[in-house]
Amino acid sequence: MQQSEKLPGNAQNFIIKNDIVYVLSVLYDKNSKRTVGIYSLDINSLKVIELIEIPGLTFAFYLREMNGVLEIYGNKNEEAKDLTIYTHDISNKKTNLIVNSDIPVMWISKVIDTDKKEIILNDYSIVSLDKYKIPKVEFENNKTLIDMEYRESDKSFYVLSGDFEKNEFEVDKLNENFDIIESIPLSIEEKKPTDLLLK
Known part of the structure; x- marks a missing residue:
């Protein structure tokens, strides 16, 4: 690999699926408000294909893939640190909330x-x-x-x-x-x- 790509936000985790690199990142706007996104990059050029936004999370720790579905683990509320899990189906582009709990977690x-x-x-x-x-x-x-x-x-x-x-x-x-x-x-x-x- 002879190239690199710098992405906005703080990367937390990444996986590779079908020659696409998925990078879980905590993003900040101009007012330092946090959101979560997943960058998909072409493995050969490292160019960004798209940014998948997970608007229900303020922080994320962990990303994995199961049968073509990305699972994103994080917090919905950064003060409560509540365990919140979303899924994103790679094929149909649908994002779903599957767990919204009051259990505090940090650094999954x-x-x-x-x-x-x-x-x-x-x-x-x-x-x-x-x-x-x-x-x-x-x-x-x-x-x-x-x-x-x-x-x-x-x-x-x-x-x-x-x-x-x-x-x-x-x-x-x-x-x-x-x-x-x-x-x-x-x-x-x-x-x-x-x-x-x-x-």
Whole structure:
């Protein structure tokens, strides 16, 4: 790739689908009012094809694609930090609100699908969505939740969390009811842990 493209706004996340790059961005107008948009770019030229506006969000954290539908996770109200999820169908260009909750979330960093639920990791908590898209807080531990992995073989979750001020970090193993099975403290000196990898 011998070229680059600078886009207005603060990019949060991106995905590539059918040679199109979709970039989730938080946009600001002249009065610093926030809105959310998704840029679609040609992967070869990096030229903008279109800007998809998500007017119901004031902030967004995470973007993923499922069967030709973009899923956008963010906040409708930046003060309430309420979990809000929109979808955008790539083929018919329709945007729909699918979750509008009062559950506060910040920095959604991962979404995992199990055979029963959709699991959303953010700094504050782990939130699940059932098949009716009803959200529920499943786990929180008064620390920043950094990363999460799911092991299908034993239906267990592994959660990396920590207190950055106290420099204390741990990995919790949770069952599918989000009860702690095991807690492993980490000995950290200089570098802060950012990722969790299951082998």
